[in-house]
Amino acid sequence: xxxxxxxxxxxxxxxxxxxxxxxxxxxxxxxxxxxxxxxxxxxxxxxxxxxxxxxxxxxxxxxxxxxxxxxxxxxxxxxxxxxxxxxxxxxxxxxxxxxxxxxxxxxxxxxxxxxxxxxxxxxxxxxxxxxxxxxxxxxxxxxxxxxxxxxxxxxxxxxxxxxxxxxxxxxxxxxxxxxxxxxxxxxxxxxxxxxxxxxxxxxxxxxxxxxxxxxxxxxxxxxxxxxxxxxxxxxxxxxxxxxxxxxxxxxxxxxxxxxxxxxxxxxxxxxxxxxxxxxxxxxxxxxxxxxxxxxxxxxxxxxxxxxxxxxxxxxxxxxxxxxxxxxxxxxxxxxxxxxxxxxxxxxxxxxxxxxxxxxxxxxxxxxxxxxxxxxxxxxxxxxxxxxxxxxxxxxxxxxxxxxxxxxxxxxxxxxxxxxxxxxxxxxxxxx
Ligand SMILES: [Zn+2]
Numbered sequence: 391x392x393x394x395x396x397x398x399x400x401x402x403x404x405x406x407x408x409x410x411x412x413x414x415x416x417x418x419x420x421x422x423x424x425x426x427x428x429x430x431x432x433x434x435x436x437x438x439x440x441x442x443x444x445x446x447x448x449x450x451x452x453x454x455x456x457x458x459x460x461x462x463x464x465x466x467x468x469x470x471x472x473x474x475x476x477x478x479x480x481x482x483x484x485x486x487x488x489x490x491x492x493x494x495x496x497x498x499x500x501x502x503x504x505x506x507x508x509x510x511x512x513x514x515x516x517x518x519x520x521x522x523x524x525x526x527x528x529x530x531x532x533x534x535x536x537x538x539x540x541x542x543x544x545x546x547x548x549x550x551x552x553x554x555x556x557x558x559x560x561x562x563x564x565x566x567x568x569x570x571x572x573x574x575x576x577x578x579x580x581x582x583x584x585x586x587x588x589x590x591x592x593x594x595x596x597x598x599x600x601x602x603x604x605x606x607x608x609x610x611x612x613x614x615x616x617x618x619x620x621x622x623x624x625x626x627x628x629x630x631x632x633x634x635x636x637x638x639x640x641x642x643x644x645x646x647x648x649x650x651x652x653x654x655x656x657x658x659x660x661x662x663x664x665x666x667x668x669x670x671x672x673x674x675x676x677x678x679x680x681x682x683x684x685x686x687x688x689x690x691x692x693x694x695x696x697x698x699x700x701x702x703x704x705x706x707x708x709x710x711x712x713x714x715x716x717x718x719x720x721x722x723x724x725x726x727x728x729x730x731x732x733x734x735x736x737x738x739x740x741x742x743x744x745x746x747x748x749x750x751x752x753x754x755x756x757x758x759x760x761x762x763x764x765x766x767x768x769x770x771x772x773x774x775x776x777x778x779x780x781x782x783x784x785x786x787x788x789x790x791x792x793x794x795x796x797x798x799x800x801x802x803x804x805x806x807x808x809x810x811x812x813x814x815x816x817x818x819x820x821x
Contacts, residue, residue: 421814520744524810538562691716721754791809
């Protein structure tokens, strides 16, 4: 099947908030060219609609509805996508563009042995593959030793220097002194860490410093593997977490917490973080608390799944205990009514395979329609960007993805991408 499409100018035009496109308008005349996209069906971020079309003008969605109701200008470019489902560009809520899979290079070696330029060069490939996989926005949750490279990558993408998703960044992330890694060296040696250390006496300065260097969110590790026997224990006190949230919130920035223990999750929730990442050992009680405080869970199922595969677990083998426990905790979160965010921790596994998280969310018990909402409209709302992205409705940015088939009937369709448009520009089209 052939159809034509136009490659719009790389310049992003129109009035976008500064956190989306740091460089803003380029002074060129606004792009008012139109594209009419006619797939078999449209998932608008909430519901599936058979027989809809979508009209794009410039970088925005101009109209969406039953095909016979959409009036396209005579000179509009027409894109037919028979059999395909058009959806909002997917949103990855937990990426690490500066990491690559641990079965290629261990995390310690990436942090300690890979030059910054090498890591950034690799990250440009990761950004391109992420976009081609239909993820038009990522919240990148920490450079893991690569400094403030996420701030530069974000600007390079916003300026059209390299292809990639819109980025929401946290820079280095914050860990309690002595709790993180790499570790296991002679104590006389100061080993560079994968995140920025801080404590009650320095937290205020570190939060403000990361904001000053470009953080859109503040990420904190509420627990980590620093118990007497290497077990996971809470790191920051409730008071320290509250201090982080108060300063971030003063600046208008939300806080995200890495946490997998019930106590870490409890403290993060009470302190006022907006999303909790992982939550592996979450209990019905702590999920009820999260629900009560309107804190979302990003279960990052795909990362745990990948790590067990790296340790030798193969398709057809009995499920390891950790998988059974993860299934139970995800189930408990769903049953408690916790808002499910979709974020995979990609970087632990291959960039561009982000759709694995959606497949696994369905495998772990979330309905396909709810999983699609999580990766689009819910994630957009959690990012406070629902007026920009995450839905197909007039006025929003034209971030659009087509998948072959119907992902509500078969979620694996989200990994069979035939078309990607970001901000009105076609970045991938079927041959
Ligand atoms: Zn992560």
